[in-house]
Amino acid sequence: QVQVVESGGGSVHAGQSLKLTCTTSRNIGSGNAMGWYRQAPGKEREMVAVDVGAGYTNYASSVRGRFTVSRGSARNTVFLQMNDLKPEDTAVYYCNVRTAWDNIWGQGTQVTVWGQGTQVTVPW
Numbered sequence: 001q002v003q004v005v006e007s008g009g010g011s012v013h014a015g016q017s018l019k020l021t022c023t024t025s026r027n028i029g030s031g032n033a034m035g036w037y038r039q040a041p042g043k044e045r046e047m048v049a050v051d052v053g054a055g056y057t058n059y060a061s062s063v064r065g066r067f068t069v070s071r072g073s074a075r076n077t078v079f080l081q082m083n084d085l086k087p088e089d090t091a092v093y094y095c096n097v098r099t100a101w102d103n104i105w106g107q108g109t110q111v112t113v114w115g116q117g118t119q120v121t122v123p124w
Contacts, residue, residue, distance in 0.1 A: 009109030022095030
């Protein structure tokens, strides 16, 4: 069975960028889907960006224009470039690979986006 490993998660401030990498244990044909999902605390897992094969990609409306999914030339990697990150992007991000025989998930990588903060003043 194909093994899938994610890397590149971390903590950043709003407006910054991160790039996630997913590496598979064997080459994945370009006709198969490779992509990214995420799950925030208390929420369902949702699709973020998927290269469905044959050059087509799908994006969640919340990330379109900010995130880009792409495959590596070695055919065993898929990337997620995330720009202009927002606090609501905070989640565990999972790589998914689907072939005719497999539907494989990685273990996930945490992405945390900190907001700008807000001053709270309590008068005497």
